[in-house]
Amino acid sequence: MSQYNHITENYREIRDTLPSDISIVVAAKNRSPAEVLAAVRAGADKIGENYVQEAESLKPILDAESDRKVEMHLIGHLQRNKVNKALGVCDTIQSIDSLKIARAVNKRLSSKAPPLPVLIQVNIAGEDSKYGIAQNELESLLLDIIELKNLQVKGLMTMEPFFAEPEKSRPYFVDMRKLFDKTSRMDIPGVDMEWLSMGMTNSYKVAVDEGANMVRIGTAIFGPREK
């Protein structure tokens, strides 16, 4: 218990400093279930996983140990051969980055169940090293995705370029916010622009300044990654 006190304190401190309408997704990659549980016990209600396999091993532990519903969000790139497994454990997929993967997910969902909330991942700086669609492809992707009735688009996600100096990320967050607002104003039937997911440990304060209402934080909660 006590060896995880820092996690409890870090989570609570971040939660207290952010307005209550900003969601925190606890980025859990490479953390042990015990570490993630410490964050859940401190109040976390959304866990972000990069790897489907980690989500699969965490899910039963969360279900058994938490008396509240804790949402599992996939925040890492989804491969087509992992779609079935991802759907077994994820409540939201934040990393929809092509029509192909959207179709693969849609196909494996039942039309009798409520549609799966998804975010579209945008590669806002056009980096070769990052997943996500280009800004200028967003509109046509959305128009295609609304035909996929088992998915519900709930917003946008981005991973901004990394800078040691977080101020340098600001222009990318501004661009995302503009894209988010523009897309919201288009009022595409079936698209519900609720979440703008951006900002990580180093940058979340700047992201929130610029309009993020969902931040994804790992290191500031758990400490530096060892693995």
Ligand SMILES: *Cc1c(COP(=O)(O)O)cnc(C)c1O
């Ligand atoms: C790791 C990760 C985060 C959190 O990064 P930290 O710097 O540890 O807060 C957020 N989003 C994604 C997609 C990640 O892979």
